[in-house]
Amino acid sequence: MVVVTGLSGAGKSSVLRVLEDLGHETVDNPPLAVLGELMAGPGEGPLAIGVDTRTRGFDAMALLAGLDALRARGAAAPELLFVDAAEEVLLRRFSETRRRHPLAPAGMAGGGVADGIAREEEALAPLREAADWVLDTSGLPLPDMRRMIERRYGPAGLAGMTVTVQSFGYPRGLPREADLVLDLRFLRNPHYDPVLRPMTGRDAAVADYIEGDPEWGPFWARMTALLDPLLPAYEAGGKKYLTLALGCTGGKHRSVFAAERLARHFARAGWPVDLSHRELGLREAFHGARLQAAPAAPHIDPQSMTETTPAAPRTAQINPLDNKLAQPCPARAAIPDPR
Incomplete structure (x- = not known):
């Protein structure tokens, strides 16, 4: 079980999509009352749950208490992943996407977003401190982030492509x-x-x-x-x-x-x-x-x-449709569909 939390705009949704590709059953932003049932209920496979300040009834300390209770029972070994990013990066991302910060109802840019980021950092501070892994996406390309998550949470021998x-x-x-x-x-x-x-x-x-x-x-x-x-x-x-x-x-x-x-x-x-x-x-x-x-x-x-030795060395990359290979073919009779 992986609980994914962090700052808005830091990339939690992208992390959940990668975990879903890895075979996790993913649930994003369930109400806190439902969250306890998800954590305690039996599951057939790995579970990934997204939680942040948008969650109805959000309470960082209650979430940590629930995770501690699960660990104490030994029923599951939940890991808390905190997705973080620098303030200037978050400001730029909100400006580029033109989305409203969930804790900045007064505006979409400038001080409104900055105030929302500050309030969210304060509300999530206990989760960041208790996190098993803090993933900073400030300068992290998406393919690199995917590889990091695959290495940590992917099953052994997982094929990348x-x-x-x-x-x-x-x-x-x-x-x-x-x-x-x-x-x-x-x-x-x-x-x-x-x-x-x-x-x-x-x-x-x-x-x-x-x-x-x-x-x-x-x-x-x-x-x-x-x-x-x-x-x-x-x-x-x-x-x-x-x-x-x-x-x-x-x-x-x-x-x-x-x-x-x-x-x-x-x-x-x-x-x-x-x-x-x-x-x-x-x-x-x-x-x-x-x-x-x-x-x-x-x-x-x-x-x-059976493999045979190529007639030419594997050297330069070429366009298979060069003049020599793209010569027009003679007219052909229609071939019936074999199916």
């Missing part, structure tokens, strides 16, 4: 949830081979066909050279979910093969990965370094998904 790799076909449009999109239509199309046409990118014969394209090896090397450093950068920025979409004409051959291989590449690097084939209606999940071999579908040779 989950990666979704999705294959799709362009006729049905781009996936609306995609953060990054790569177009694979520059690769030769197995659809024009009558033997390969009924298969998918999960089949060994299709994998061999695509890997035999002289464009595939250099593209794979340059794509991973671009994406490998991006994932840690996105995670460091506080991103929790990243969706990478790979598209081709029908969403059945080239994009499926590339998505399968890229998902396993990310999983071997330790990322939790969700793999989705939109046009095939298939989805599976891999758990980072604990990646297990996927069950073989008809025609699949598991060896076809």
Whole structure:
């Protein structure tokens, strides 16, 4: 159990959102009478409660007494987190957001806010003194604050970011949830081979066909050279979910093969990965370094998904849609929706 309190404008709501992402059941600003029931009641998971001077019937000493009673009973080990910030920072934040300070009903700027901050500091002083952790957000970027909270309250082995790799076909449009999109239509199309046409990118014969394209090896090397450093950068920025979409004409051959291989590449690097084939209606999940071999579908040779040495070194980051890779493709017959 974590009780989050502190000064208005210091970032309590942001802290509660991070705790909610970590799996805490969060309740913000419940009446003090209800607060006792929340603390004493049984819970199935961790609980985070936001309390501040807006709380109906707020009494700092009563709150501390309730926390002491819980600790004495041994029923829970509540921790008191106080979110603080310097006065000049709070004044600037209220000026930028144009919100009224809860203890400054007379005005929104200048002395009214400053007076409200002073009254709130006085009312919360006992909680700040008794806090298990005082988190000063004055010069703390939000991603850094998130990492600090995750380290203190997150379960062991918690993954910071989950990666979704999705294959799709362009006729049905781009996936609306995609953060990054790569177009694979520059690769030769197995659809024009009558033997390969009924298969998918999960089949060994299709994998061999695509890997035999002289464009595939250099593209794979340059794509991973671009994406490998991006994932840690996105995670460091506080991103929790990243969706990478790979598209081709029908969403059945080239994009499926590339998505399968890229998902396993990310999983071997330790990322939790969700793999989705939109046009095939298939989805599976891999758990980072604990990646297990996927069950073989008809025609699949598991060896076809084995990592191979890139045909080009992973050096410069490139735009996959450069002139060489973005050459127009010949007209294709309509591909029926496999679903």
